[in-house]
Amino acid sequence: MKKDIILAGVGGQGILTIAASIGLAALEENLELKQAEVHGMSQRGGAVQSHLRISDKDIASDLIPLGKADLVLSVEPLESLRYLPYLCPDGWLVTNSTPFVNIPDYPEMEDIRREIQKIQHHLIVDADRISKDIGSTRSSNIVMLGAASSFIGLETSLFEAGIDRIFRGKGEAVVRMNIRAFQAGREYVEMKLSGKSKSYNNSAG
Amino acid sequence: MKKLLLLGDEAIAQGGLDAGISGIYAYPGTPSTEIMEYVQGSSEAAERNIQREWSANEKTALEASLGLAYTGKRAMVCMKHVGLNVAADPFMNSALTGVNGGLVIVVADDPSMHSSQNEQDSRYYGKFALIPVLEPSNQQEAYDMTYAGFDLSEKYKIPVMLRITTRLSHSRAGIKTKEKKREKKLVLPEDPGQFILLPTFARIRYKGLLALQPNLRKEAEESPFNVYFDGKDRSFGIIACGIAYNYVMENYPDRIIPYPLLKISQYPFPVEMIRKITETCTAVLVLEDGYPFLEEMLIGLQKKGIPVKGRLDGTIPRDGELNPNIVSDALGIGYEKGKPVPGLVTNRPPALCKGCSHADLFTALNETLRKYKPGRVFSDIGCYTLGALPPFNSINTCVDMGASVTMAIGAADAGLIPSIAVIGDSTFTHSGMTGLLDAVNKNSPVTIIISDNSTTGMTGGQKSSATGRLESICTGIGVNPAHVRVLNPLRKEHETNVAIIKEEIEYRGVSVVIAQRECIQTAARRKRKAKQK
Incomplete structure (x- = not known):
């Protein structure tokens, strides 16, 4: 078992929380793990990424080599495209559909969508709407984790254990809310994939 | 025993705790900050x-x-690498x-300058300094080397660097x-002269340090962290320093x-091991994250040895951090990229946060300076350095901690009046105060703006040394109290702030403007914490 995942977003959007959830899920399973993060200057609203590698064998590099990522999981559509050189030919690109516009030359959303649709295996998820529907607007990053979780190859219960460990300090209600967000993301994608098994290119959301 | 999931920085901190440290000292600096925070x-x-309080500087x-x-x-x-410049003396x-008890000096370098002014x-x-340096290749070694570093330090009674x-x-x-x-017990040094670097003593100490060198080299030759792996194909040998070792391994699944x-x-370099590989192989590739330190020494000035590949012959880019792909190319393996961006x-x-006090200060400063040609705002290291970028384009320099104050003095000496410094509160107490004393001593016509958000912001909001005491520090240093002005950088105070800055810029002596409003990030964190209680 070996999964190389690029997590992408804008500083402050919570990709490190996603990374930590996957990391703790992998530890529950006694897998090897390396996770490189960006700290410091770029965290101030800049493009940020995290390289997350899990495997049942030892992992050498902290960085994923170009062309080797099994999954690009992005919480922002423009950012999902920034790491395409890392994605392997049959890898998945899973992204939130809500743009984070903090630059003057942000491209047209339709153009971004068109570029994403050129990737063979892609999913565009309206995680903001889903998190709103379940009454937790701040959990869209965990919805995205749920949406991408079926491509990671770990049991749902392991992710839930990871989420529990991360949010435990904030109280039972916060844990429950985030587990619900995770499930909502996962269910959405499972429905999407089973319903349209041959047309992944139809963007969801 | 269950493994701990730790950053490299955190592994170092845990290694220090387990080795029985009695104190840790640091000033925040990416990428070293998380050691102290842990x-x-x-x-x-x-x-x-x-002891685990932040220090004023490195x-x-x-x-x-x-x-x-x-x-x-x-x-x-x-400290971070440039912090060692501050602490070089x-x-x-x-x-x-x-040393008497073990001392491990951790220095975090930033190749590719992710968050730094140089690499x-x-x-x-x-x-x-002629001291041992340990350079881990992974997180486990970061832990193990910190732990072992204290023993090495105590064995030879010298500081050990962990890079x-x-x-x-x-x-x-x-x-x-x-x-x-x-933790160790308090025992003072046996030799009362050990720490007195008067020339007569220092000469003896220096001879002692030189005499240690063969032992330190022997330690490196025998170190479990330096390993020679034989290979069948001797047309080529690989020397991998620190993390470069992982990138080699990555290329051989x-x-x-x-x-x-x-x-x-x-x-110091395990010379015998290096000779063994250069005598065994007909060419050698040197992989180092940082400068071509070993590579240059290996080539030497006489260029008599076997061909050396690395950063100097263009096999690897001369600057920037290594990664598995660069190493893949250097090994002649190659790789296939995904789709282009x-x-x-x-x-x-990166940009200033929404609601950041620095932003409102720059808006006021820009308006004040509209009648002058640009080029007179000297600035410093911190979040406010982002004021160099659009939409502000407010500052003209960023060199090293504290240089805003002293460069403004030099420019004023040359006749650039007004000459303005913009410096953060933590940077001011790190290295700006001594510069302010220079300004006071010669009544330099400079305006020092301390953009005081009461935290060390860029590194994530660590305690700032003199929160709430900046005014008294400035008047204590000798700035005329009438020219120590405090303003509140808020949009609704814009007109008042422009007027204050204008008055002080027109004053032909040292003035300090303290633009005081808490960092939006630390304020939000504080409110969230209060709510949870």
Whole structure:
């Protein structure tokens, strides 16, 4: 078992929380793990990424080599495209559909969508709407984790254990809310994939 | 035992705690900040009540750690690479005084300048000071080397440097910990002259340090962290320093490497091991994250040895951090990229947060300076350095901690009046106060704006040394109290703020404008915490 995942977003959007959830899920399973993060200057609203590698064998590099990522999981559509050189030919690109516009030359959303649709295996998820529907607007990053979780190859219960460990300090209600967000993301994608098994290119959301 | 999931920085901190440190000293600086933060968050450190307060700067931190090690106890000090420039004086001299208790000096380099002004390689400092340097290749080694570094330091009674780079500082992995050691007892040095670097004593100490060198080299030759792996194909040998070793391994998924490979993680250079690989192979590739430190020495000025590939012959880019792909190319393996980045993907540079006090200050400053030609705002290191970028374009320099104040003085000396400095509160207390004293002593016509958000913002909101005391510090240094002005950088105060800055810029003497409003991030965090209680 070996999964190389690029997590992408804008500083402050919570990709490190996603990374930590996957990391703790992998530890529950006694897998090897390396996770490189960006700290410091770029965290101030800049493009940020995290390289997350899990495997049942030892992992050498902290960085994923170009062309080797099994999954690009992005919480922002423009950012999902920034790491395409890392994605392997049959890898998945899973992204939130809500743009984070903090630059003057942000491209047209339709153009971004068109570029994403050129990737063979892609999913565009309206995680903001889903998190709103379940009454937790701040959990869209965990919805995205749920949406991408079926491509990671770990049991749902392991992710839930990871989420529990991360949010435990904030109280039972916060844990429950985030587990619900995770499930909502996962269910959405499972429905999407089973319903349209041959047309992944139809963007969801 | 279950593994701990730790950043490289955190592994170092845990290694120090388990090795029985009695104190850790640091000034925040990416990528080293998380070492101290981990200790500050550790319940064990709280129970043992080990010293874990931030220092005013890296020099005070290193001196305090040396003082702690003077007493026979174990001390750790942490900084980013450019922080070692600030601490270079005590650093160099600590090699001569030596230590009594173990002292590990952690220096985190930032190749590729992810969050820094340069990418200097601290291994040169280690060689310069003639002390051992440990350079872990992964998180487990970061832990193990910190733990072992204290023993090495005490064995030879000298400080030991632990050098890491950003990638390892900020990457997580599972760590196996070792047995916890007790803290050492307070025992003063046997030799009362050891720490007195008067020339007569210093000459003796220096001879002693030189005499140690063969032993330190022998330690490196025998170190478990330096390993020679033989290989069948001797047309080529690989020397990989620190984290570069991982990138070599990444390129051989079955971990079988056809060439002889020397992994170097402890310095001074294990000369015999290096000779073995250069005598065995007909060419050698040197992989180092940072400068071509070993590579240059290996080639030498006479260029008589075997061909050396690396950063100097263009096999590897001369600048920037290594990665598995660069190493793949250097090994002649190659790789296949994914799809290219679409042309519409624009850069998203870091920016000041929404509601940031620096932003409102820059808006006011820009308006005040509209009647002047640009080029007279000297600035410094911090979040406010982003004021150099659009939409503000407010500042004209960023060189090193504190340089805003002193460069403004020099420019004013040359006749650039008004001459303005913009510096943060933490940077001011780090290295700006002495510059202000220079300004006061010659009544330099400069306006020093302290953009006081009451935190060390860029590194994530650590305590700032003199929160609430900046006015008294400035008047204490000798600034006329009538020209120490405080303003509140808020949009609704814009007109007032422009008027205050204008008055002080027109004043032909030293003036300080303190633009005081709490960092939006720390304020939000404080409110969230209060709500939880």
